[in-house]
Amino acid sequence: MLSPADYHMHTPLCRHAEGEPVEYARRAVELGLPEIGFSDHSPMARDDFDNWRMFDRQLDEYVAKVRLAQETFPQLTIRLGLEVDYLPGQEDWIRQLAQRHPWDYFIGSVHYVSDSWDIDNPAKLSEWKKRDAFEVWAAYFERLAQAARSGLFEIIGHADLPKKFGIRPAQDCRPLYEKFVAAAAEAGCAMELNTAGLRKECREIYPCPELLELAWERKIPITFGSDAHAPGEVGLNFSEAVALARRVGYTETRRFHRRQHESLPI
Numbered sequence: 001m002l003s004p005a006d007y008h009m010h011t012p013l014c015r016h017a018e019g020e021p022v023e024y025a026r027r028a029v030e031l032g033l034p035e036i037g038f039s040d041h042s043p044m045a046r047d048d049f050d051n052w053r054m055f056d057r058q059l060d061e062y063v064a065k066v067r068l069a070q071e072t073f074p075q076l077t078i079r080l081g082l083e084v085d086y087l088p089g090q091e092d093w094i095r096q097l098a099q100r101h102p103w104d105y106f107i108g109s110v111h112y113v114s115d116s117w118d119i120d121n122p123a124k125l126s127e128w129k130k131r132d133a134f135e136v137w138a139a140y141f142e143r144l145a146q147a148a149r150s151g152l153f154e155i156i157g158h159a160d161l162p163k164k165f166g167i168r169p170a171q172d173c174r175p176l177y178e179k180f181v182a183a184a185a186e187a188g189c190a191m192e193l194n195t196a197g198l199r200k201e202c203r204e205i206y207p208c209p210e211l212l213e214l215a216w217e218r219k220i221p222i223t224f225g226s227d228a229h230a231p232g233e234v235g236l237n238f239s240e241a242v243a244l245a246r247r248v249g250y251t252e253t254r255r256f257h258r259r260q261h262e263s264l265p266i
Ligand SMILES: [Zn+2]
Pocket: 010, 014, 016, 041, 229
Protein backbone atom coordinates (compact mmCIF):
# COMPACT_ATOMS: atom_id res chain seq x y z
CA MET A 1 0.00 0.00 0.00
CA LEU A 2 1.32 3.44 -0.93
CA SER A 3 1.89 5.97 1.79
CA PRO A 4 -0.45 8.97 1.74
CA ALA A 5 0.90 12.35 0.63
CA ASP A 6 2.79 14.46 3.15
CA TYR A 7 1.02 17.80 2.79
CA HIS A 8 2.58 19.72 5.67
CA MET A 9 6.20 20.78 5.17
CA HIS A 10 8.03 24.05 5.83
CA THR A 11 11.00 25.95 4.37
CA PRO A 12 13.74 28.17 5.87
CA LEU A 13 11.78 31.26 4.82
CA CYS A 14 9.68 30.93 7.99
CA ARG A 15 12.86 31.49 10.06
CA HIS A 16 12.49 28.36 12.23
CA ALA A 17 12.92 25.52 9.72
CA GLU A 18 15.99 24.18 7.94
CA GLY A 19 16.62 22.61 4.54
CA GLU A 20 15.58 23.68 1.06
CA PRO A 21 12.46 22.24 -0.62
CA VAL A 22 14.73 20.19 -2.94
CA GLU A 23 16.16 18.48 0.16
CA TYR A 24 12.69 17.68 1.50
CA ALA A 25 11.76 16.32 -1.93
CA ARG A 26 14.93 14.20 -2.06
CA ARG A 27 14.02 12.70 1.31
CA ALA A 28 10.48 11.97 0.08
CA VAL A 29 11.88 10.14 -2.96
CA GLU A 30 14.20 8.12 -0.67
CA LEU A 31 11.18 7.13 1.41
CA GLY A 32 9.12 6.24 -1.66
CA LEU A 33 6.39 8.79 -0.93
CA PRO A 34 4.19 9.28 -4.01
CA GLU A 35 3.28 12.90 -3.30
CA ILE A 36 4.23 15.80 -1.04
CA GLY A 37 3.09 19.37 -0.61
CA PHE A 38 4.75 22.45 0.84
CA SER A 39 2.71 24.51 3.27
CA ASP A 40 5.00 27.07 4.84
CA HIS A 41 3.71 29.69 7.27
CA SER A 42 1.89 32.37 5.26
CA PRO A 43 2.93 36.02 5.39
CA MET A 44 0.76 38.42 7.35
CA ALA A 45 -0.34 41.79 6.00
CA ARG A 46 2.05 43.31 8.52
CA ASP A 47 5.58 41.86 8.35
CA ASP A 48 6.19 42.72 12.03
CA PHE A 49 3.19 40.67 13.20
CA ASP A 50 5.55 38.02 14.62
CA ASN A 51 8.93 36.44 13.86
CA TRP A 52 8.08 32.95 12.66
CA ARG A 53 6.86 33.34 9.07
CA MET A 54 8.05 34.55 5.67
CA PHE A 55 7.85 38.22 4.80
CA ASP A 56 5.23 39.26 2.30
CA ARG A 57 7.91 40.13 -0.27
CA GLN A 58 9.24 36.55 -0.04
CA LEU A 59 6.10 34.87 -1.31
CA ASP A 60 7.38 34.70 -4.91
CA GLU A 61 10.72 33.31 -3.68
CA TYR A 62 8.81 30.62 -1.77
CA VAL A 63 6.93 29.59 -4.89
CA ALA A 64 10.19 29.58 -6.90
CA LYS A 65 11.79 27.22 -4.34
CA VAL A 66 8.87 24.81 -4.66
CA ARG A 67 9.00 25.04 -8.47
CA LEU A 68 12.72 24.20 -8.36
CA ALA A 69 11.95 21.07 -6.33
CA GLN A 70 9.27 20.12 -8.88
CA GLU A 71 11.76 20.51 -11.74
CA THR A 72 14.49 18.60 -9.87
CA PHE A 73 12.26 15.62 -9.02
CA PRO A 74 9.76 15.23 -11.88
CA GLN A 75 9.00 11.67 -10.72
CA LEU A 76 7.49 13.03 -7.49
CA THR A 77 4.18 14.91 -7.36
CA ILE A 78 4.87 18.13 -5.45
CA ARG A 79 1.99 20.41 -4.52
CA LEU A 80 2.09 24.11 -3.71
CA GLY A 81 0.26 25.10 -0.55
CA LEU A 82 0.42 27.43 2.42
CA GLU A 83 -0.28 27.02 6.11
CA VAL A 84 -2.40 30.09 6.65
CA ASP A 85 -3.04 31.53 10.10
CA TYR A 86 -6.71 32.09 10.75
CA LEU A 87 -7.52 35.13 12.85
CA PRO A 88 -10.96 36.72 12.70
CA GLY A 89 -10.77 39.82 10.50
CA GLN A 90 -8.00 38.39 8.28
CA GLU A 91 -10.41 36.98 5.70
CA ASP A 92 -9.78 39.63 3.05
CA TRP A 93 -6.02 39.25 3.41
CA ILE A 94 -6.33 35.48 2.99
CA ARG A 95 -8.46 35.98 -0.14
CA GLN A 96 -5.75 38.29 -1.51
CA LEU A 97 -3.08 35.65 -0.84
CA ALA A 98 -5.23 33.10 -2.67
CA GLN A 99 -5.20 35.29 -5.80
CA ARG A 100 -1.43 35.61 -6.00
CA HIS A 101 -0.40 32.10 -7.08
CA PRO A 102 -2.08 28.96 -8.42
CA TRP A 103 -2.18 27.20 -5.04
CA ASP A 104 -3.11 23.56 -4.74
CA TYR A 105 -4.47 23.93 -1.18
CA PHE A 106 -4.52 26.12 1.91
CA ILE A 107 -4.18 24.58 5.36
CA GLY A 108 -6.08 26.77 7.80
CA SER A 109 -4.42 26.75 11.22
CA VAL A 110 -5.22 28.51 14.45
CA HIS A 111 -2.11 29.35 16.47
CA TYR A 112 -3.42 32.63 17.94
CA VAL A 113 -6.29 32.77 20.43
CA SER A 114 -5.82 36.56 20.60
CA ASP A 115 -3.84 39.00 18.46
CA SER A 116 -0.84 38.59 20.73
CA TRP A 117 -0.83 35.00 22.03
CA ASP A 118 0.28 32.15 19.81
CA ILE A 119 -0.45 29.27 22.17
CA ASP A 120 2.13 26.86 20.70
CA ASN A 121 5.02 29.33 21.02
CA PRO A 122 7.52 27.96 23.58
CA ALA A 123 8.66 31.52 24.31
CA LYS A 124 5.15 32.27 25.62
CA LEU A 125 4.68 29.14 27.69
CA SER A 126 4.26 31.28 30.83
CA GLU A 127 0.97 32.63 29.39
CA TRP A 128 -0.59 29.23 30.04
CA LYS A 129 -0.02 29.69 33.77
CA LYS A 130 -2.02 32.92 33.77
CA ARG A 131 -5.11 31.36 32.25
CA ASP A 132 -7.59 28.59 32.84
CA ALA A 133 -6.72 25.77 30.42
CA PHE A 134 -10.35 25.04 29.55
CA GLU A 135 -10.98 28.70 28.64
CA VAL A 136 -7.98 28.61 26.29
CA TRP A 137 -9.20 25.38 24.68
CA ALA A 138 -12.73 26.80 24.31
CA ALA A 139 -11.45 30.00 22.68
CA TYR A 140 -9.20 27.97 20.40
CA PHE A 141 -11.92 25.58 19.22
CA GLU A 142 -14.33 28.47 18.68
CA ARG A 143 -11.76 30.01 16.31
CA LEU A 144 -11.10 26.65 14.67
CA ALA A 145 -14.82 26.28 13.93
CA GLN A 146 -14.79 29.82 12.48
CA ALA A 147 -11.81 28.87 10.32
CA ALA A 148 -13.70 25.85 8.97
CA ARG A 149 -16.85 27.91 8.34
CA SER A 150 -14.87 30.63 6.52
CA GLY A 151 -14.61 28.44 3.43
CA LEU A 152 -11.06 29.74 2.88
CA PHE A 153 -9.28 26.44 3.54
CA GLU A 154 -9.21 22.96 2.03
CA ILE A 155 -7.68 21.46 5.19
CA ILE A 156 -7.77 22.33 8.90
CA GLY A 157 -4.32 21.93 10.48
CA HIS A 158 -3.35 20.19 13.75
CA ALA A 159 -6.89 20.36 15.16
CA ASP A 160 -6.11 19.98 18.86
CA LEU A 161 -2.94 22.07 18.99
CA PRO A 162 -3.59 23.37 22.56
CA LYS A 163 -2.43 19.99 23.90
CA LYS A 164 1.10 20.58 22.52
CA PHE A 165 2.82 21.19 25.87
CA GLY A 166 0.80 18.52 27.64
CA ILE A 167 -1.39 21.05 29.47
CA ARG A 168 -4.91 19.64 29.41
CA PRO A 169 -8.11 20.90 31.03
CA ALA A 170 -9.80 18.77 33.69
CA GLN A 171 -13.16 19.33 31.97
CA ASP A 172 -14.59 17.18 29.18
CA CYS A 173 -13.57 18.74 25.84
CA ARG A 174 -15.98 16.66 23.74
CA PRO A 175 -18.54 19.49 23.35
CA LEU A 176 -15.76 21.72 21.94
CA TYR A 177 -14.74 19.01 19.47
CA GLU A 178 -18.37 18.46 18.44
CA LYS A 179 -18.92 22.12 17.56
CA PHE A 180 -15.78 22.21 15.43
CA VAL A 181 -16.56 18.94 13.67
CA ALA A 182 -20.09 20.12 12.86
CA ALA A 183 -18.66 23.30 11.29
CA ALA A 184 -16.10 21.33 9.25
CA ALA A 185 -18.79 18.90 8.04
CA GLU A 186 -21.04 21.74 6.96
CA ALA A 187 -18.20 23.54 5.15
CA GLY A 188 -16.88 20.35 3.53
CA CYS A 189 -13.27 20.89 4.54
CA ALA A 190 -10.79 18.17 5.41
CA MET A 191 -8.78 17.72 8.61
CA GLU A 192 -5.15 16.67 8.77
CA LEU A 193 -3.56 13.93 10.84
CA ASN A 194 -0.40 15.73 11.93
CA THR A 195 2.39 13.57 13.33
CA ALA A 196 4.36 16.48 14.86
CA GLY A 197 2.41 15.99 18.09
CA LEU A 198 4.37 12.77 18.63
CA ARG A 199 7.54 14.89 18.78
CA LYS A 200 6.11 17.35 21.35
CA GLU A 201 5.39 17.03 25.08
CA CYS A 202 1.84 15.76 24.41
CA ARG A 203 3.34 12.69 22.63
CA GLU A 204 0.21 12.22 20.55
CA ILE A 205 -0.85 12.74 16.94
CA TYR A 206 -3.05 15.79 16.29
CA PRO A 207 -5.99 15.18 16.60
CA CYS A 208 -6.58 12.78 19.50
CA PRO A 209 -8.53 9.58 18.76
CA GLU A 210 -11.74 10.97 20.32
CA LEU A 211 -11.76 13.96 17.97
CA LEU A 212 -10.86 11.78 14.98
CA GLU A 213 -13.75 9.42 15.81
CA LEU A 214 -16.19 12.35 15.87
CA ALA A 215 -14.78 13.47 12.51
CA TRP A 216 -15.27 9.98 11.09
CA GLU A 217 -18.89 9.95 12.26
CA ARG A 218 -19.46 13.18 10.31
CA LYS A 219 -17.51 11.88 7.28
CA ILE A 220 -14.88 14.63 7.47
CA PRO A 221 -12.17 13.81 4.88
CA ILE A 222 -8.58 13.52 6.07
CA THR A 223 -5.07 14.34 4.89
CA PHE A 224 -1.69 13.52 6.42
CA GLY A 225 1.16 15.83 7.39
CA SER A 226 4.48 15.52 9.18
CA ASP A 227 4.72 19.29 9.80
CA ALA A 228 8.39 18.81 8.85
CA HIS A 229 10.66 21.70 9.77
CA ALA A 230 13.73 19.73 8.53
CA PRO A 231 14.20 17.22 5.68
CA GLY A 232 14.70 14.37 8.17
CA GLU A 233 11.14 14.85 9.43
CA VAL A 234 9.43 14.21 6.09
CA GLY A 235 6.91 11.38 6.36
CA LEU A 236 7.82 10.78 10.01
CA ASN A 237 5.48 8.36 11.86
CA PHE A 238 3.15 8.04 8.88
CA SER A 239 2.60 4.33 9.51
CA GLU A 240 1.23 5.19 12.97
CA ALA A 241 -1.01 7.89 11.53
CA VAL A 242 -2.38 5.56 8.86
CA ALA A 243 -2.95 2.85 11.48
CA LEU A 244 -4.88 5.34 13.64
CA ALA A 245 -7.01 6.47 10.69
CA ARG A 246 -7.82 2.87 9.72
CA ARG A 247 -8.61 1.91 13.32
CA VAL A 248 -11.19 4.70 13.46
CA GLY A 249 -12.72 3.55 10.18
CA TYR A 250 -11.12 5.66 7.46
CA THR A 251 -10.26 3.97 4.15
CA GLU A 252 -9.51 7.08 2.07
CA THR A 253 -7.40 10.22 2.09
CA ARG A 254 -7.93 13.39 0.12
CA ARG A 255 -5.49 14.91 -2.38
CA PHE A 256 -5.60 18.36 -3.93
CA HIS A 257 -4.65 19.98 -7.22
CA ARG A 258 -5.46 23.64 -7.92
CA ARG A 259 -7.85 23.59 -4.97
CA GLN A 260 -9.88 20.68 -6.39
CA HIS A 261 -9.94 17.37 -4.55
CA GLU A 262 -10.10 13.68 -5.20
CA SER A 263 -9.95 10.65 -2.92
CA LEU A 264 -7.34 7.91 -2.77
CA PRO A 265 -7.38 4.69 -0.73
CA ILE A 266 -5.10 4.43 2.30
ZN1 LIG B 1 6.46 26.17 12.04
